[in-house]
Amino acid sequence: MTFELPSLNYANDALSPIMSAETLEFHHGKHHQTYVTNLNNLVKDTDLANSSLEEILTTTNGDASKAGIFNNAGQHWNHILFWQCMKPNGGGAMPSELESRIVSDFGSIEKFKEDFVQAGVTQFGSGWAWLAIDNGKLVVTKSANASNPLVDGMKPIFGCDVWEHSYYIDFRNKRPDYLKAFVDSLANWDFVASQLD
Ligand code: MN3
Numbered sequence: 139m140t141f142e143l144p145s146l147n148y149a150n151d152a153l154s155p156i157m158s159a160e161t162l163e164f165h166h167g168k169h170h171q172t173y174v175t176n177l178n179n180l181v182k183d184t185d186l187a188n189s190s191l192e193e194i195l196t197t198t199n200g201d202a203s204k205a206g207i208f209n210n211a212g213q214h215w216n217h218i219l220f221w222q223c224m225k226p227n228g229g230g231a232m233p234s235e236l237e238s239r240i241v242s243d244f245g246s247i248e249k250f251k252e253d254f255v256q257a258g259v260t261q262f263g264s265g266w267a268w269l270a271i272d273n274g275k276l277v278v279t280k281s282a283n284a285s286n287p288l289v290d291g292m293k294p295i296f297g298c299d300v301w302e303h304s305y306y307i308d309f310r311n312k313r314p315d316y317l318k319a320f321v322d323s324l325a326n327w328d329f330v331a332s333q334l335d
Contacts (some may be wrong), residue, residue, distance in 0.1 A: 139188060141178055143171050144218055152226040156319045161307045169303055170217045177210040191215050192288065199289040212284030216266055219297050225326035236331035243276040251321045253278040258300045258317040267317065269296035271335060295333035296325070 146166060151159040177194075181187050186194050186207065194211040198204035232240070237247065244250040250269075257280040258267030265282040270292040279287055287294045298304075298320050305316035 139190070141174050141191065141214060143174050144221065146221055148224075148226055153224060153324060156308065156323055157224070157305075158308050161304070164307070165299075165303055166217075166221065170214070173210045173213040173217065177207065177214055180207045180210060195286075195288060199285075209284040212286060215288070216284065216286055216297060216299070219294060220299050222329050223296050223298070223326055224320075224324040225329070228324040228326050229322045230327070232327040233331040235334060236327055239276055239334065244278075250276075250278065251318075254296075254298070254321060255314065255317040258298055259314050261300050264301040267298045267300060268294045269330070270294045274335070293333070293335070296330045 143166070146162070149159075150162040150166075153162065181189070181194065186197065189197065191211055191214060194207060195215060198208040198211065201208070231237075232247070240247055240250045244253065254267055254269060257278050261267060261280040261282065263282065265280060266286060268279050268281065268287050270277055270279055270287040272287075272292045277292070279292070281287065286297070298317060300313060300317070305313060309316040309319075
């Protein structure tokens, strides 16, 4: 199948000043587009040409000879989720079902946010912080580079890109401030709640 760059559900300048139009122009328009272009070129005329994105990820995970395919497929999957995890004037109160699941599994909303920010801060180098469903339980986890919790059998429902291209224009080296602003002022909790089983 031919993969395509999804449109954003908001204008490039709608998340400013936390995530500027310049960041989105590069991050969505160039970085994500490059993953899509590379992925299409890499799977063309191979036995993965008709596979879904999830099938490509699980098939190529851990296969060093297919690392290029895995990396571009992972980044395509991760960014599709990432763009939907944000909205203008985000953050704030969560839908009640999501709130009660988080309180049940983390103890409090604040503890979940702390764990999530900490996961992103402690991801050495490029990668992602996640909220995922693991056997029915919500967990915070992190992954390096293009990987994600899908390859470990979990369902990621909220993710923050901690590659420097995601925050360096707006936050420079302050990754903790970016992560905190992401959960407090960008998160689209309605979308996250819609991903609960
Ligand atoms: Mn990115």
